[in-house]
Amino acid sequence: MSASAPLLLAPMEGLLDFVLRDVLTQVGGVDRCVSEFIRITGSLLPDKVFLRYIPELKNGGRTLAGVPVRAQLLGSDPVSMAENAARLAELGPEGIDLNFGCPARTVNRHGGGAALLREPEAIAAVVAAVRRAVPAHLPVSAKMRLGYDDASLARECAQAMEQGGACELVVHARTKADGYRPPAYWEQIPAIRAAVRIPLVANGEIWTVQDALRCRAASGCDALMLGRGIVADPGLALAIRAHDVGRHTIALPWAALLPQLERFWQLVCADLEPGQRAGRLKQWLNLLRRRYPQAQDAFDQVRVMTDQRAISAWVAQAVARAGAAATAGDRAPAAPAA
Known part of the structure; x- marks a missing residue:
């Protein structure tokens, strides 16, 4: 296992905000953060809204520990998403991430988050509009679940994100219907990996080093995104790093x-x-x-x-x-x- 396999800090609304991003990146082991989603509903947001969600924009788009933060947007209208992405890009984030995984009823009722997993064509339109709207050097990535009610469109959705111009895809290995209930179905990720050429990152139910190893084996992804697991065990990324280079893992006291x-x-x-x-x-x-x-x-x-x-x-x-x-x-x- 390469010691350079990325470990990402997940966006979790109401939990993994800029405060925990700062603290957990001070502990170490995390390569990149993704912000809580910023919901786009039709209006062009002022800079103060972006800065409220991502105050790291005042620090070159990085936490105080120097870890880059990618800004996440959630919405379904390509024009509005593109306009807001362009405005956000002027503030200097590490990149733009697009949320196609949020299972919240309010978000889904308005056609955002995981609701778009029923419409690959709509996904492609959103990703392509954002990709065209921001400078070429700025990464545009996406996060998805396996599907809405089931995983029948998982490959088509991933292909739509790739075709739209996404450079990386995080897969939360559960459907919207699964919510956050264990288990995560890591074994369904290889079919998505086979359908696209862009890098994939596996996410879901990684609480321990052993979980990380099992996830890697089942998903075929070296790169992982850590959510509640690293909030519960702030030393988790360091422990995974230690294992990857053959060192004995020591829990953070x-x-x-x-x-x-x-x-x-x-x-x-x-x-x-x-x-x-x-x-x-x-x-x-x-x-x-x-x-x-x-x-x-x-x-x-x-x-x-x-x-x-x-x-x-x-x-x-x-x-x-x-x-x-x-x-x-x-x-x-x-x-x-x-």
Whole structure:
């Protein structure tokens, strides 16, 4: 396995926003991020909307750790998508990504996201319009599911994206009807790979290194997109990287994660509305419980808190206790030789 096989950070509305992008790319191992989708409904959006979703545009289109961010658009009207893509391109994203996978009812009811997987011709028109509208050097990629109700049009949809000018395709290995229920059907991706010549990236249910290896084997894709798995285990990309170069994988310790948790809370307090702040921390701790037993205790304590000052004090104390424990461990006398 090549150590250069890309690992992408998934776009997840309401979860993997610019705050978590910043924190998770600080941990390391991620090659590229994709933003939460920006919904295009007919009007030409002002720059401030793009910047709200992707504040990294003020940093050369990269997170503070230097990881590029590709901006994702969602919509079904080729003209409006093209006009907004052209406006967005002027702000300097790493590329433009097109969402053909969102399963949300509201989005699908208006013909966006996964709803377009029933209309390959419409997909081709959207991709081609965006490709023509943005500078030739700017990558235009796409993300799809296996289909809407079933996977019968999966190859045709992928071919439509390629024919429209997409340079890369992420496949979330579930249909719209599957939602986010396990499993992900990685074994259906090879048929899509055989139908197109552009690179494919596999996505869905990658929670561990072993999941990543099984996904690669079943899908035939070296490149992976990580979503909830890396939110629950921020060291996942690093662990996959270590395996790829033959090193022993070492889990990211809870004590090492706590400073990133503090950074996350500071960013949340600086950038989100007061009513959103406590909920965002609880949301992340809730997912971290899947990987860290200590996150359960943290979640139980924070769950009942609503006051920002109280939560800030709790976070600072947790980081201080972890630092003190690590220092005490470094100073402990070595065990006598046997």
